[in-house]
Amino acid sequence: MTDENNLHHVIIVGGGAGGLELATKLGDSLGKKNKARITLIDSTRTHVWKPLLHEIAAGSMDPDRHELDYLAQAHWHHFKFRLGRMDGLNRATREVILAPFLDEDGNEVIARRTFKYDTLIIAVGSTTNDFGIKGAREYSLALDTHSQAQRFHRYLHNALLRAQTQAEPLKPGQLEVAIVGAGATGVELAAELHNTTRELAAYGLDKIDADRDVKISLIEASDRILPALPTKLSYAVDVELRKLRVNVFTGERVTEVSAKGITTHSGRFIPAELVVWAAGIKAPDFLKDIDGLETNRINQLVVNQHLQTTRDEHIFAFGDCAACPWLGHDTTVPPRAQAAHQEASLLVKTVKARVAGKDTLPEFHYRDYGSLVNLGKYSTVGSLMGAVAGGSMYIQGLFARVMYRSLYKMHLMALHGVLAVIVHSIGRLISRRTEPHVKLH
Known part of the structure; x- marks a missing residue:
């Protein structure tokens, strides 16, 4: 083996906000000084900050101007990038297993591969949780990824073009958008859509009256929007949304999604050609009990105060895919960007300590700002x-x-x-x- 291969190998799976920040900081410190090998693995070629996805979906942000190429970032900051999707783990041999990478036509570009690690850090984020609701997977769109956000924008733009050029009157629900889940993503998307649909209509779509034809509905099972945030904040946002004539339905649990709209437990039917599902999250399904690691009911890897998985000291997890205890609270650290940023900062110290052969690792204490x-x-x-x-x-x-x-x-x-x-x-x-x-x- 070469000298480089003898170095401590740190593999980070997931190039989201936390994972990319961690790879960059470790590359600039350990990688640049040839003290460790740092490898980042992600299933896509480019990075976009996830809190921006609702703006990309609505069309108020051009994603091409905010994408970051992983290969370029790796070149500039002394780490390696490998394209692929993790779908397996061998703890006995300390290997990460990547699924074959296929192109848009289904042709295999990269064969199944394995990578050996000394320290593995999993930061694969979260996906939308549809809770098994009938029709949710078939007839609604999620906003978990850059490509999903762009797909929604294409659907929205095509719906407006169709309405502009068709001879017959608009059908019920044709220019209506239903957003299931009034958390931050749902609320912010509703406001952005109110703005961008009017902007789009102003660019030559003269047959469309946005105030009359475009309707946006926000459906939440809890008794108020933004249920995880302070009540005062929730009510203030509710007032602003109603000023924008967003239809806000609280205390309504969705029981079915169809091609024509959604149905709630009370029997209410909300027509909508476009349905966005933003009602809950879970960690990716492949993590569930992966090679014997402890996971919870939403597939999150259970970690201790050092962000180590409970059954393997060589594997760490953070961000949305990890269930980390929140000291002083009877719950886990919330899945927020600020939490992933804080955890990434701690793991920089942790990895340096492991590379230096230290036994004592720092503890994570989340601060809610x-x-x-x-x-x-x-x-x-x-x-x-x-x-x-x-x-x-x-x-x-x-x-x-x-x-x-x-x-x-x-x-x-x-x-x-x-x-x-x-x-x-x-x-x-x-x-x-x-x-x-x-x-x-």
Whole structure:
């Protein structure tokens, strides 16, 4: 074996916000100094920050301007990128197993492969949980990935073009969108769609009256929208959505999805040609009890306070796919971007300690800095935790919007550095003046 192959090999599976930040930081420290080999594995070629997917789906953001090529990032930051989808694990030989990679026509591009590891970190995120509701898988769209968000936008754009050119009157539900689940994704998508459908209609779709023809419905099983966030924040967002004439249905549990719309437990039928399912999450199915590791009912890997899996000290997990105890609370760390960012920062220290041969590993203590909900150009609201003697401070308007946008900038800084983000931001500010504010194809 070469000297490089004798180095401690760290494999990170999943190039989401946390996984890519971790690979970048470890590459810049251990990889650059040839103290360890760092490999990132992901099933796609490019990275897009997941909290932006609702903007891509609505068309208010062009994904081509926000994609990051994994191969380029690996080249710049001294780690290796391998394209593939993990579908197996051999703990005895310490090997990650990747499924064959197929092209769009189903042809095999890369054969099944295995990679040996010394430290394995799983950060594969989460997928939509349809809870087995009849018709949900067949007739609704999820927004878990970049490609799914783009697919929804194509459907939306085609629906508008069809309505513009057809001779017959609009059918019930033809330009109606039903969003199942009023968490942050559902709420933010509803507001973005209100804006972008009107922007699209203004670009020559003169037969469409967006206020009359386009209807957006938000369906939530709980008694209020944003049930995981503070009540005051929930009510403030509810008021803003109703001002936008979004139909908000709370206390309505979806029992069936069909090609014509959705039905709830109360017997209510909501017509909709497009249905988005954003009602719950689970870890990918392949993780369920993978090679004997402990998982919970939604397939999350159960980890301890060091983010180590409970049955293998060489395997770590973080982000949405991990169930980590939240100290001082009778629950696990919530699946949020801020949690993945904090966990990635801890794992940088953890991996360095393992490479150095240290027995003591740092513990993870999650700090909740609050929640922000962006309603596009209409409003941004949120709460900052710990602002007043351990309490919270409610914020709204411009300050909240700046705080929301700064979260993405912090992610970019972790990947590219401060100077690169400043230059990029100035360039976007200039070019934005010469571009349409909505994606037109």
